[in-house]
Amino acid sequence: MSKETNKKKTTNTKKENIDKKNNKTKSKDTIKETKKTVKEEIKKKNKEVNKKKDKKGKVVKEIETIEEIEEYDEDLEDFTENDEEKVIEEVKEDKKRNKEEILAKKKEDKEKRKEEKAKRKEEKARVKEELKKEKNITKITKTKSKKNQNKKLLEIVDFLEKNRFIIISFVVGVIVTSLVAMLLWPERIATLKNGEEPIVKVGKNTYTADNLYTRMKEHYNVSQLLDQIDNDLLTKLYPEDKEMTDEVKQNAEYYINMYKQYYNYTEEQFLSSNGFSSYNDFLEYLKLDNRRKKYLDEYVEKNLTDKEIENYYNKNVYGDINCQHILVETSSEENSKKLKDEDGKKLAEEIIGKINDGTSWDEVKKKYKDKVTFEDLSYQSWDSDLEDSFKTALKEMSDNSFSKEPVKTSYGYHIIYRIDQKKVESLKKVKDRIITKLVEEKKSADSNLQQKALISLRNDNKIKFYDTNMESKYNTFKKQYK
Secondary structure: OHHHHHHHHHHHHHHHHHHHHHHHHHHHHHHHHHHHHHHHHHHHHHHHHHHOOOOHHHHHHHHHHHHHHHHHHHHHHOOOHHHHHHHHHHHHHHHHHHHHHHHHHHHHHHHHHHHHHHHHHHHHHHHHHHHHHHHHHHHHHHHHHHHHHHHHHHHHHHHHHHOHHHHHHHHHHHHHHHHHHHHHOOOOOOOOOOOOOEEEEEOOEEEEHHHHHHHHHHHOOOHHHHHHHHHHHHHHHOOOOHHHHHHHHHHHHHHHHHHHHHHOOOHHHHHHHOOOOOHHHHHHHHHHHHHHHHHHHHHHHHOOOHHHHHHHHHHHOOOOEEEEEEEEEEOOOOOOOOEOHHHHHHHHHHHHHHHHOOOOHHHHHHHOOOOOEEEEEEEEOOOOOOOHHHHHHHHHOOOOEEOOOOEEEOOEEEEEEEEEEOOOOOHHHHHHHHHHHHHHHHHHHOOOHHHHHHHHHHHHOOOOOOOHHHHHHHHHHHHOOO
């Protein structure tokens, strides 16, 4: 039994020795391969040296390189198995160190990213808070702008709808005028002295100027004739200048763009749906409308009395008032995020109650900042754009006081803080502003005022009809506006 054991041990020892020899052989083989490679490099270098003997400086450098290679060859001779193991260990240590450095760098980068993310989050929160404050300050202005835009669109639609027949008549009038001019053109036809001369013949049928004129009177209203008359009279009063041209073009583009935005109409669709044959026809109508409006303003102003102006001053003019307000916005729309009217009023009353109980204005603003809109209106004049209900409440309050009841406007419910007031200006200083205000009020109060002004214009220019049928139609037309 012991012999077998000894035999096995001897066998194992031999295997180990063989393995060692094999490893040494492998190491030696590796060294031999390296030597072989180095010697080949030396041969290459020697060849290069022979080629470059004429360049002394470079030859010296090459010799130094060869000597270094030979030294390296000698070092390889001394290379042992232990040296190989050391090299392997050093490589492992280097890898380990590199791995630790990489991990440390990654950890450091991660911490930096975390800090940067936290900073970005803080900055985002700060910007968001600033935007929220800015939004609260400007919300009323934006809402006003949007409401004014919608109001303007409704005015445009209303203007075009109310004047649709007049517009069509105007266009037809232009066409008729052009047709008559063509009929009277010497190169086209005779002068039509008695109206019975033929314009055109088709087979046995003859069409005279009288035929055409009679049909036109039956088919079209007196409006196209009045458009032509008004255009001639008003063009003399208000000749076209650059200001009018620019204003008319701006209005035309505005109307067309509004229809594009809200109804997705092209320019051609807008023109055809409103009775215009071309863009130029639309411009011509807007010029006539521009002149009519100018005349209307002058007509109303001319008929104002000094007593009216004085009464308006005493009743409506006051010194500019410095004020702030809190708005609780409301809406009647189903899907709106704003409060319903009843809920908005309750919240406004709740805020007034807090103020009455001693809570300061600033504390109220802070407490309800997410539910209301605050705005510093500064000094507001008697003719500002504020709604009448707001201005009336503001005027009736005393300085350094708050509205006792919520003030209702089209935006919702307001809590007003009146701070102080300037001295009222004299009648002489504000007279022109009063006239402008009275003119606007009178135009709004009477939708027929423009037609009344134009009837007056025609009378002043001594209108006289020679066609009794057209005269009768005009008299019927005038009765609508008495």
